[in-house]
Every structure is written in C-alpha cells, then in structure tokens.
Amino acid sequence: MATPEEAQVALVIAAHPDDGDFGCAGYAAQLAAQGWEIHFLVCTNGAKGTSDRNMTRERLIALRRDEQREACRRMGVSDVHFLDNEDGELVYDRRLLEQLVRYIRMLRPHTVFTHDPTDIIVRDSFINHPDHRATGTASLDAIYPTARDHLNFPEHLAEGLEPHRVREVLLWGSNQPNFDVDISTGVDRKIHALTAHVTQFGDREDFITFVRERWKAEDGRYLEQFRRIVLQF
Numbered sequence: 001m002a003t004p005e006e007a008q009v010a011l012v013i014a015a016h017p018d019d020g021d022f023g024c025a026g027y028a029a030q031l032a033a034q035g036w037e038i039h040f041l042v043c044t045n046g047a048k049g050t051s052d053r054n055m056t057r058e059r060l061i062a063l064r065r066d067e068q069r070e071a072c073r074r075m076g077v078s079d080v081h082f083l084d085n086e087d088g089e090l091v092y093d094r095r096l097l098e099q100l101v102r103y104i105r106m107l108r109p110h111t112v113f114t115h116d117p118t119d120i121i122v123r124d125s126f127i128n129h130p131d132h133r134a135t136g137t138a139s140l141d142a143i144y145p146t147a148r149d150h151l152n153f154p155e156h157l158a159e160g161l162e163p164h165r166v167r168e169v170l171l172w173g174s175n176q177p178n179f180d181v182d183i184s185t186g187v188d189r190k191i192h193a194l195t196a197h198v199t200q201f202g203d204r205e206d207f208i209t210f211v212r213e214r215w216k217a218e219d220g221r222y223l224e225q226f227r228r229i230v231l232q233f
C-alpha cells in the first residue's frame, strides 16, 4: 500500500485482453475506488482468441480491444494501453523489454501487477501460457534493474522519460501466493468486468458459476491471491 506521500498509481501488465481482469480486477477496482490511478497495458494484439472460423483477425483484434476498454470502465480503471505484439508469439527480447520500461518510466507506478512467470505448471491445474511467461519475466526485468538505471535505454532520457523505481510487485497465477485480498464485496464487479469479454465467454451461465467458485475460499470469502514483492531499495 502506498504511503500518502507516494503516488497512488498502479500498472497492470497483461499478455492478453482479459488476463488482467482474471488476475486482479477485484483488487484493482478496490484501489480505483480509493482514488488510485490504474493503468492497463496489454502486450499482445489478442488475435488468437476465437474458435469462430468466420471471424477475421482484424475484426477480432478490434473487438477484443473494445472489450478490454469496457472491462476497464467497469473496474474504474483510468486508462488502457495496447502493444501490438502478435498473440501466441510473444518472446522476451530487447524490444519487449524496451516497451515495458518505456511505460514504467512514463506512468511511474508505485505498484505493478503482472503474471507470475516462475513456473510452467500452476497448482497442477493449468499450464502457464508462453505469452504469460514472457510478459511476467520481461516485466520483472523491466522493474529491476532496467527502468531504474538511466544507462539502460538512454534514448528515453532524451525524450524526457526519467528512471523510475517501482515499490511493490503483485504477481497473479502464482504457486507461492503470500498476499490475500478479500474481494467478497467486489466479486460481482469482477465478474461484471470479465463478462465484457464477449468474444471469449461473455455472460454464459457456466462461466459465471466457474469463476465465482474459483475465487471462493474455504471460509466462504472471495479472495484474490498474489505473490507480493516489496522492493526496499
């Protein structure tokens, strides 16, 4: 949590449209309601998420961007930014690192949310998509050390982008969560945000039942769980 003298800005870095909503919509909406400025950055163009063979890729990209904008509006998120990397083909390279460092230096977040890239298998129940791993790894490297040191991507300085220190990192989809956020009062809002992704699942009843169960803890509360890293230096 940011102290009052620190900027209350959070950046959610997601591989695909809808990942950030699954990962942290409940907490992001809580922070937004407390006055935080929340930004979403989606690293790929979302060109792969359909089984509809009549859907054109251009139409899908445009629709999924609109869906992410609508989901963010429902969460109270201030702004959504899109990188145009190809869905399903994201690799961690200097280009991706530069893109993420640029947004961190531009938006100057206190907190960054992203994918936990540590493991390929998560909770023995899903495979961590390669785009998610590339996004998480590049985001962590961008946070430390790259965005902090003016000698990395020195061309940014000439554009007026100063080095920046992120203070807190929250990773979703982790095998080692150490930070629970009670989203019981906001779980409906999270589901409302998710259902904006009409091309993916929309408001199908089986989907809503599934997600509601997914965040329900044994004691009946709804939790988002993160691996939290507080950067002291």
Ligand SMILES: [Zn+2]
Pocket: 015, 016, 019, 129, 132
């Ligand atoms: Zn994804």
